Amino acid sequence: MTDIFDDFLFPRRPTAERPLLGQTVLVVEDSRVAGETMRLMCLRGGARIRRADSLRSAARHLTNYRPTVVVIDLGLPDGSGLNLIRKLSASLPRVPVLLALSGDSSLESAAIEAGADDFLPKPFGSVSEFHNAILRRLPLEERPRGPREITNEIVAADEDALLDDLALLADLLERSTDRATLSYATNFAVGVGRSVHDEDLATAAASLALQINAGRSCESEIALLAAMIQDRVRSAALAV
Structure with missing residues (x-):
């Protein structure tokens, strides 16, 4: 019988089919369309996900939640996502993967300067492209072993x-x-x-x-x- 503590005692390794298995993702995004799209892409990869729709909501999540990946939209209702990126980039221990997100590609340099590991433009690409943006920033031991099929699968919110x-x-x-x-x-x-x-x-x-x-x-x-x-x-x- 599977014990509820199995995930902690015997962490599951990522696989070619579920390359984000074992990762916990916090998406800070005010748009339901973008948030739901990322939720579907994370679930395809086996990751656990939570969503915050503002800086205040993100702060509450981060009080008790230790994500391995944080994706932050730069335009939020209560301020700029750049401020949260700076804070998380400087925190110790640092979030392993810190990604910026925006529909305005001109903000990419500001996001990288603030401390983001990478910048994701809207619209999103394929599921594989989204997974790769996370995987290439993870330690080698947390990436799936062996070859992995790259597809053009696109998901969309309802x-x-x-x-x-x-x-x-x-x-x-x-x-x-x-x-x-x-x-x-x-x-x-x-x-x-x-x-x-x-x-x-x-x-x-x-x-x-x-x-x-x-x-x-x-x-x-x-x-x-x-x-x-x-x-x-x-x-x-x-x-x-």
């Missing part, structure tokens, strides 16, 4: 996750009265658009973000993005 993200965006754009909230909303929209390969949404949000950051008046552009999101809310609701 429509419920997308609907939640779109509903949040609609709410943020409707009640946003300050530049900081608008900036967060547009960056969130860029990430969601890229995660689901909706280039029209990502492009419109990125263009609006540039105008907001430049301090320009952009009420009409905000209304256009809000209308675009409402169209997608209706489409996603019909697909659920």
